[in-house]
Amino acid sequence: MNGSGERDSCFCFHSPQSGLVMEVDSLLNLSAACVAVYADSYNNDFLSLPASLKDKLLRVMLLKGVVTDLNISQLLHSGTHTLDMMNCRVSDFSLQQIHCPQLRRILFLRNLSITSEGVRALVASCPRLQVVDLTGCAAVTDEGVLALAHGCSSLEVLSLWGCSDVGDNALLELAGNCRFLHSLNLSGTQVTDVGVIALATAPCSNRLKEFHVARCRHLTGKALKAVFTNCINIQTFIFDGCPLITNQEALLYLTGSKLIQVSWTVY
The missing domain is CATH 3.80.10.10 (Ribonuclease Inhibitor)
Structure with missing residues (x-):
């Protein structure tokens, strides 16, 4: 995951299994399982995201119950x-x-x-x-x-x-x-x-x-x-x-x- 992409309206997610690169807007539309599996692996990258993207990601992660003590500050x-x-x-x-x-x-x-x-x-x-x-x-x-x-x-x-x-x-x-x-x-x-x-x-x-x-x-x-x-x-x-x-x-x-x-x- 890279929080410094050319556009400040998206960031990229790299799946360790497939190497597939996806923009966060697409990621947010995927199943809860996708967010749950990879969220903790990349929580250090959340910190550099713009506030608007953090809000979108936070809403999904709260809904799916994958906000934790380890990633909330990010x-x-x-x-x-x-x-x-x-x-x-x-x-x-x-x-x-x-x-x-x-x-x-x-x-x-x-x-x-x-x-x-x-x-x-x-x-x-x-x-x-x-x-x-x-x-x-x-x-x-x-x-x-x-x-x-x-x-x-x-x-x-x-x-x-x-x-x-x-x-x-x-x-x-x-x-x-x-x-x-x-x-x-x-x-x-x-x-x-x-x-x-x-x-x-x-x-x-x-x-x-x-x-x-x-x-x-x-x-x-x-x-x-x-x-x-x-x-x-x-x-x-x-x-x-x-x-x-x-x-x-x-x-x-x-x-x-x-x-x-x-x-x-x-x-």
Whole structure:
């Protein structure tokens, strides 16, 4: 692979098996297997590519799950805006290599190798994050969320679904620092009425449109009342699997609400 071709809109890929030379635009249209087989062999050549080609290659490699701890630093540039890493098995080491001040959106899914340490490193280099999805990243704790709350004041969308060690400390900091937050998923965490009430009375309460607290087993009708009383623009509220919230309380607060989507469990 040669990143210094005559045209800055392409680079060449040399297959070690056939010696065939292909332009990257053709390579990107080939099967995922082609990218997966050869990506790591040539990742040192990615560094010299122009940003537009890195973006194209990165999209394909993210989709196919072949971005790794070993090649991620070669594929990024200062203007990288989005990283959908739901298909990739990366670790904190990758997050420590992401130095993208323009990064707005990063997504993970059920990655147990991502911890609060990695989140802290990410926040330090990417303070403009607006959308962070840590769904199923169970090794992320309050410490990681505190880093997000303090370092990314423009945060708008956050999913901590399944982060079972996250609790009220994290929610209190989000409430106090993230005034633009409008979508929050805390399902399967340890939050209680204390944290939810703080969020419902925080500056972001008028912006909050989507709130998920399914299987948050410590919540009671007090949390429900706080949300319905203060979050006047909420459209989606998911609180199924919360055994301390009674059916009578749910019906009481739902009467007259303008919710578009709601889900709760009848006990």
